Amino acid sequence: MPHLVLLGTGGTIASRRMPSGGSKATDSAAELAAAAGDLDGDITVEVHDVLAVNSFNLELRDLRTISDAVAHALARDDVDGVVVSHGTDTLEETAALLDLVHDDPRPVVLTGAQRSADAPDTDGPRNLRDALVVAAAPDSRGRGALVVFAGEVFSAFGLRKAHTLAAQPFANVFGGPIGRVLERPEYAFRPDARAPLARPGxxxxxxxxxxxxxxxxxxxxxxxxxxxxxxxxxxxxxxxxxxxxxxxxxxxxxxxxxxxxxxxxxxxxxxxxxxxxxxxxxxxxxxxxxxxxxxxxxxxxxxxxxxxxxxxxxxxxxxxxxxxxxxxxxxxxxxxxxxxxxxxx
Ligand SMILES: NC(=O)C[C@H](N)C(=O)O
Structure with missing residues (x-):
């Protein structure tokens, strides 16, 4: 029975339209998890709110806060994987940090959305569900930090947001997605192992x-x-x-x-x-x-x-x-x- 930790940080996946105009990150990790619906396979999800910001406002200290929250979750033996919900604008920076310092076979999976939580065609619930399924899959272990978006799984290192509004805005400069999410992740490639760097102080x-x-x-x-x-x-x-x-x-x-x-x-x-x-x-x-x-x-x-x-x-x-x-x-x-x-x- 896989037990996952979901860390909410904000982004469009958690955003709703403000009365004053424009969307802003508001939803909690619990609200995101509820919208993602029930998961097969007895997966349990524990939610934590780390930040509630749109990712264009992140500072380096926020990236360190997210990295510390991931490490805190992985310090527990009862946790099988971690999912981070995040804005897509600078997701590649947080993904790089989490991957560079990742020193654990358990998966850390980032995801987000291109359409806000209150949009009729929001992609957040599906992306989050896929990310949780990937984080719970034994085959996802030993692959470093991963990014799951629009049904595809990418290695975190080499990731770029390469389109402003496309349903799949991400690309990896070192090659395409390493896998796809159907009922479970199907992987085509395994990235080589790399020595982790120390977590930042x-x-x-x-x-x-x-x-x-x-x-x-x-x-x-x-x-x-x-x-x-x-x-x-x-x-x-x-x-x-x-x-x-x-x-x-x-x-x-x-x-x-x-x-x-x-x-x-x-x-x-x-x-x-x-x-x-x-x-x-x-x-x-x-x-x-x-x-x-x-x-x-x-x-x-x-x-x-x-x-x-x-x-x-x-x-x-x-x-x-x-x-x-x-x-x-x-x-x-x-x-x-x-x-x-x-x-x-
Ligand atoms: N799609 C998104 O999440 C973009 C948003 N501006 C953010 O990075 O927070």
Whole structure:
């Protein structure tokens, strides 16, 4: 008789229209569980409200709160799996954190909705039911954190919200869904095992890692502003296979010299960063000190870098920036190597 914990955090799945206009997260985890209906197979669900926010308002400290709540549930022997209901806008960030620190065979499954709880065609109850079924299935064990949405199961790492309003807004840059939910999950792939990182401590809440986009005419003003604001890390999303242009590349060199860790991703949304071009291309950016992210989404690389920087800060290492930079480079390369190259390039 599988026993699950459902952690409510808000999002459209818990949102209803406000009298003043627009929808807002209001429903409790108990209300979500009730709307999902009865489950087959003697599954029992225990509900906890962790947060009630739309995910565009989440802070790093909220992500840590969610990660702590998952760890708290998994510290119990009577829990067989955890489901997190979440807004879809930044679900990929929370999913990355939960996956990176997951150190347990029991499944942690994130889900949400594209249509709010009061919409006649809301997808929340079905998504939640599917997520609970996946979390209860013995075959879901040992697969890290999972995302269940619109009948499909994705690995959390590599996930991106790739469409604003589509019924299935998610894609995984390392390949398609690893499974589908029928009466139970049917899996086609098993992601490789990866060594978990330590769960973040309080230093994580205040780490500043900014995202900067390359575009025609971009100078390094935004990157320099991030440094002035105290960023310890910056993810630059270059054009194509990671080409930032000469002026942004000059900024990357300055940031690297100042001990700021710069990650180099792509603004395309899919595919790997490949150093091919000089003259302000990824070849020069890497030479200037940027760490190529491979195909890891910039939003998720940001969470990985924040975890590493927070840990380096706690360790009070003299050479903290260089230690963090090489660790970040190693983990990005490792994340990339887990994926089929044909799916990435
Ligand atoms: N579909 C959603 O959940 C989007 C919503 N804005 C959120 O992330 O909270």
């Amino acid at each position: 309080a230093a994580f809440d205040a780490v500043r890692v900014d995202l900067v986009l390359a575009y025609p005419g971009a100078d390094s003003w935004l990157l320099d502003a991030a440094l002035r604001a105290g960023a310890q890390g910056v993810i630059v999303l270059g054009g194509g296979a990671g080409n930032p242009g000469t002026r942004l590349t000059d900024g990357i060199a300055r940031a690297s010299r100042a001990g700021v860790v710069v990650g180099l991703g792509t603004r395309t949304g899919a595919g790997a960063v490949v150093p091919l071009y000089a003259g302000g291309g990824a070849v020069d950016a890497v030479h200037a000190g940027a760490v190529p992210l491979g195909a890891v989404p910039g939003t998720q690389a940001r969470i990985l870098l924040a975890l590493i920087l927070a840990e380096a800060q706690d360790a009070a290492d003299d050479d903290a920036a260089e230690t963090a930079r090489s660790r970040f480079a190693r983990l990005c390369t490792h994340a990339d190597a887990r994926s089929a190259p044909s799916a990435v390039l």
